[in-house]
Amino acid sequence: MRHNFLDRYSRLDSPIHRLPATAKLLGTLGLVITIVTVPMTCWACYAIAGLLLGIVAVLSRVPPSFILRRLLLLEPFVLGVSILSLLRPDGLVLFAALITKSTLCLLAMILLSNTTPFARILDLLRNIGMPAIIVTLLALMYRYLFVLIDEAERMHRARMSRTYEPRKGHWWKATATVISQLFIRSSERAERIYAAMLSRGWK
């Protein structure tokens, strides 16, 4: 089953998408480590990394507007922490360097997740020795994440169509009810999944 809001472009066809997942994950990790360790004021290094990521982005055919939106979504925390660095003596340079560094790393991660299907990443994690139980959890989580989010949206819609906008004091209680219902439904679904897994020979 395909789900559209997670890693929407991870199944496109492009030279980047066809690269083996191992190469992409190692490449991303290498690039991130390099960006983090180069001296703060090595602006040329940032330019090279940015150029490299730009080429990958163009080759991957992931829409630039999507990448930009993702970046903007993730930028607030980056700004929040960077602002604290202004309190240091050499704050302004550090502030600019930190923002550049983390934005480049974010870009690398966004490109990785949108050019590599999650199943390939899971294969890779299993091969490098991640415990089987965690890989199983990740696979189950990836499979049912959008089911649960759909379910939460349905509950929200149902409530909105039956009640008025909750007042301030009721907001917490309404939210908690939604969350608890979500957990109860998840646990019931988990029981059905377990029965289905057993009946298909899972051990």
Place this chain on the structure above:
Amino acid sequence: MHIPDGFIDTKIALTSAVISIAGVTMAVRKVRASVPPRAIPMMGLSAAFVFAAQMLNFPVAAGTSGHLLGAVLSAVLLGPYAAVLVMTAVLVVQSLLFADGGLLALGANLFNLALVAPLVGYWIYRLVRRLFQGHRGMLASAAFAAWCSTVVAAVSCAGQLAWSGTAPWGAVFPAMTSVHMLIGLGEGLITALVLAAIARVRPDLLTGSDGGPSSRFSVPVALAIVLGLAIFVSPFASSWPDGLDMAARAIGFDHRATTFAGPMADYQIPGVGSPAAATALAAGIGTIVAFLLALLLAKILVPDGKAESTKT
């Protein structure tokens, strides 16, 4: 609180990755030994559940907003080690699929949110639970533990950021702690309300919350947590109040604390000691206030008459 790449240096990233791998490996072993296979789909679904629940933002004072962490909630519902694995899965997916939390910083994020938050939170939950019996005691302990888990994870995060030289301890510690003392109130409130609602509809799902074989802590896991917290926060011990300083000297930690603080000396701004000390004091008072609020909340959620009838 998800640290992106670029904010912590390679030294901190590797240190926390090693500690996190050790801690998660321990938790895997514990879960394998104590959790029946039928609980595995439940854990996978719980990971998806925590992820979905984290998308709900709640308002905090002064225009900021926080979201649920869910570490104590899942520790109470599933047991502490299962919660470690659930939070690990959540963080890995957030990092690899959404770029929410960096790749190199994954170890640090795992340490703060998948080890410290559920384990310290659950430990506090068990401690307080021993003092207060019944349904009301459960809700009060969970609310207080949820508050503590948020604050302790924030302090650990502040330690990592400060030690990386990203921001001065004197600024990042008060900022992170005070914001998360507020966010923690939301975390505690939601945790207690959700547990109360589940207890109303499906009390059988809460049977695991009172312990069982998997709830006892093993020495290695506890050591990994204490060691990690000590590493990330101890470099700043020298700027803490005199009382702590003297305690450190008495135990013999003083020497190590000053050698750690060496490289940090350049980064300190004038008056660093006082905001950090003031925050430590405020955090202490905040803990007492949060504890009283948790008791009050439980009293509101479970009125006197009802407490007697549902007491088991």
